[in-house]
Amino acid sequence: MPSSADSKEALHQRIQQLEEEKRRLESRLYEYQADEQRFQKLLKSTEEGYFEVDLAGDLTFFNDAACRVLGYPREALLGKNNREYTTSETARRMYQIFTRVYQTGSPAEITDYEIIRKDGGYRILELSAYLIYDESGQPNGFAGVGRDVTKRKRIEEELATSQAKYQQLYREAQQDRQLYQSLLDSSPDAIILLDPHQAVRYINPAFTRLFGWTEESLKNQGVPYIPKARKAWFKGFIQKLMEAGEPVRGKETQVLTHDGRFLDVSISAARYLDGQGNPAGVLIFFRDITQAKRFQWHMHQAQKMESIGTMAGGIAHDFNNLLMGIQGRLSLIRMETDPVGKQRSHLREIENYTEQAAELTQQLLDLTRDADIEVVPRDINALISTQNQLFGRTHKELSIHENLAADLWTAEVDSSRIEQVLLNIYVNAAHAMPDGGDLYVETTNEYLTAARTRPHDLEPGNYIKISITDNGVGMDETVQRRIFEPFFTTKKREQGTGLGLASAYTGIKNHGGFITVYSVKGKGTTFNIYLPASFREAEVKTEALHEPVSGTGTILFVDDEEMIIEVGEEMLHTLGYDVVSVDRGARAVEILKQDPKAIDLVILDLIMPEMNGKETFERLRSVNPDLKILLSSGYSLNGHADRLLQKGCNGFIQKPFNLVELSRKLDNILNQANS
Numbered sequence: 001m002p003s004s005a006d007s008k009e010a011l012h013q014r015i016q017q018l019e020e021e022k023r024r025l026e027s028r029l030y031e032y033q034a035d036e037q038r039f040q041k042l043l044k045s046t047e048e049g050y051f052e053v054d055l056a057g058d059l060t061f062f063n064d065a066a067c068r069v070l071g072y073p074r075e076a077l078l079g080k081n082n083r084e085y086t087t088s089e090t091a092r093r094m095y096q097i098f099t100r101v102y103q104t105g106s107p108a109e110i111t112d113y114e115i116i117r118k119d120g121g122y123r124i125l126e127l128s129a130y131l132i133y134d135e136s137g138q139p140n141g142f143a144g145v146g147r148d149v150t151k152r153k154r155i156e157e158e159l160a161t162s163q164a165k166y167q168q169l170y171r172e173a174q175q176d177r178q179l180y181q182s183l184l185d186s187s188p189d190a191i192i193l194l195d196p197h198q199a200v201r202y203i204n205p206a207f208t209r210l211f212g213w214t215e216e217s218l219k220n221q222g223v224p225y226i227p228k229a230r231k232a233w234f235k236g237f238i239q240k241l242m243e244a245g246e247p248v249r250g251k252e253t254q255v256l257t258h259d260g261r262f263l264d265v266s267i268s269a270a271r272y273l274d275g276q277g278n279p280a281g282v283l284i285f286f287r288d289i290t291q292a293k294r295f296q297w298h299m300h301q302a303q304k305m306e307s308i309g310t311m312a313g314g315i316a317h318d319f320n321n322l323l324m325g326i327q328g329r330l331s332l333i334r335m336e337t338d339p340v341g342k343q344r345s346h347l348r349e350i351e352n353y354t355e356q357a358a359e360l361t362q363q364l365l366d367l368t369r370d371a372d373i374e375v376v377p378r379d380i381n382a383l384i385s386t387q388n389q390l391f392g393r394t395h396k397e398l399s400i401h402e403n404l405a406a407d408l409w410t411a412e413v414d415s416s417r418i419e420q421v422l423l424n425i426y427v428n429a430a431h432a433m434p435d436g437g438d439l440y441v442e443t444t445n446e447y448l449t450a451a452r453t454r455p456h457d458l459e460p461g462n463y464i465k466i467s468i469t470d471n472g473v474g475m476d477e478t479v480q481r482r483i484f485e486p487f488f489t490t491k492k493r494e495q496g497t498g499l500g501l502a503s504a505y506t507g508i509k510n511h512g513g514f515i516t517v518y519s520v521k522g523k524g525t526t527f528n529i530y531l532p533a534s535f536r537e538a539e540v541k542t543e544a545l546h547e548p549v550s551g552t553g554t555i556l557f558v559d560d561e562e563m564i565i566e567v568g569e570e571m572l573h574t575l576g577y578d579v580v581s582v583d584r585g586a587r588a589v590e591i592l593k594q595d596p597k598a599i600d601l602v603i604l605d606l607i608m609p610e611m612n613g614k615e616t617f618e619r620l621r622s623v624n625p626d627l628k629i630l631l632s633s634g635y636s637l638n639g640h641a642d643r644l645l646q647k648g649c650n651g652f653i654q655k656p657f658n659l660v661e662l663s664r665k666l667d668n669i670l671n672q673a674n675s
Helices: 004-045 064-070 088-104 150-161 166-175 177-186 205-211 228-244 290-336 341-366 380-394 415-432 450-456 477-482 500-510 562-575 585-594 613-623 639-646 659-674
Strands: 049-053 059-062 108-116 122-133 139-148 190-194 200-203 248-256 262-273 279-288 376-378 398-404 411-413 437-448 461-470 514-520 524-532 554-558 578-582 601-605 628-633 651-654
Touching (some): 049 064, 064 139, 088 108, 122 150, 205 279, 228 248, 228 279, 262 290, 376 380, 376 415, 380 411, 380 437, 411 415, 411 524, 415 461, 415 500, 415 524, 477 514, 500 524, 554 562, 554 585, 562 578, 562 659, 585 601, 585 613, 613 639, 628 659, 651 659
Parallel strands (some): 554 578, 554 601, 601 628, 628 651
Antiparallel strands (some): 108 122, 190 200, 190 279, 248 262, 262 279, 376 411, 437 461, 461 524, 514 524
16 A cells, blocks of 8 residues: 555645646636637727628627628627528528538628618628537538628619719719729729720729739730730720710620730720810720630530531431441342452442441431430540550651540540540641641540539539640631531531531530630640549450351341331341341231240331331330340430330340341340340
């Protein structure tokens, strides 16, 4: 046992420790009280209203400035909900904003928050709001700072909506220079004051922020911010404004930035007067509408592509039926004979022409938003490298440079479509560099915000970016605006159809991505492709079979085109199948009813008169729920076919198809049934 002396010593040490802890706590309490006093002093002295609310939106704490802004005494304001001092519409908007702050944890800047004071007067506030947390780290309310911007907002509204009052407002600004100087400096629009000779008298910070020009850089330089092609127009615009004195609103033109970029702007301008009421110059507001114009262009492009795609789809469907007859019979000739010499050469050329025609119709079909896209996760870098090697072999005058991200995400794509997109852009680059040049291909991972994806009607998120840059002749603005239009081309008639970049644009759209183009005349062009990222492991592309696979069984062949029936029967017989052919869906249903187990598989055309493919499919399945059905169409895999596949249809084959493609589809479906 410890001695009495030891116990006393231990007790003494414990007392000293407690006294030391007490001194530390007293010191911390003093510091906290001092901080609290400074905080309270700050809250009382500031002109901005500070507030805290609980999660229900009821006020729990606020400073005197908040009472002054809201016009309520402190005892009446405590516990009041924002619904009680604002309109119902504003209350709904505030609920949405605070819900977003709660869900994301990110602060919010809130403009145009309209409140109703106790005396019935209205005020407009700007708020900064953020989450506050309890001692356990859980959100228990919101805090923020509010500024009364009513006066500034009213002045801005008067400037924007009342041209008739503008000169009077400006005379008042001369009388109160400091107030209006603050207004000009805080405006989000670029503002410039010019004398009658277009010399700069003032530019606001937004002008420098948007266009890069400073007041110093504009001295004695005329109007370098106006493109050369628009300088004469701008000079006449200023002169007319000075002479007529009528304000101008919403005049669209372009501004040249300090770093050489062109921005679309909307101009609002008015003549201003000196102290004696004489014209002294012009005041011009430049509003950057580049993004709005780009969004408008994309919307117009989407509408145009939709209408053209509808027309092109119908043409391609009928043309594919004709190609089906040609390609089918060509497959039969090659199977049934062993051509030699010129005969073999002629057949090979016919086959090449048929494949080229099929590729052309596929480009037409690719203009539709519901084109055949069968996606799997792919290694985009590997796909690009393969395409670069193939293209480089036939274009040795070009130097292809790769800078591919080692950690590039996968993307779920139809490889053949992406390969065609790359080829179309590469060919465009080659035409831009007829004497040779450099082609740079780069891949990166990027997160795109809503601001980046909204013009393309897409969701923000992770995307793969493919940049393809050439140092060719470049394009002017007019060509850039039309580059993705179907049938638009700057090449000679025999050098292109104008479908390549149009199908590339829609092909990427069909993958949930988008393409942008940036070009400077004489300096080259960059195409940026954005594809949604996938985090599934990439699948390896397997080689297609080159020999047809024979089979057995009875096929019911349903198509309304006599030419297709004839060649289809011969192809199926050649592959070893028994065939029953009909040209109407109702007739197919009748045959199946006679003996539901006699038919092993149905090849069903999707587009037929009277009873279409969808109705025929449903009636056939009602007779035999286990019946194997392969859809066939001159259209790509569209909405109707896709819905039938989701209902259990066994596959889809697009016309024109050859023996190898047909045999592989049939073998896969019938083997699935027997496995």
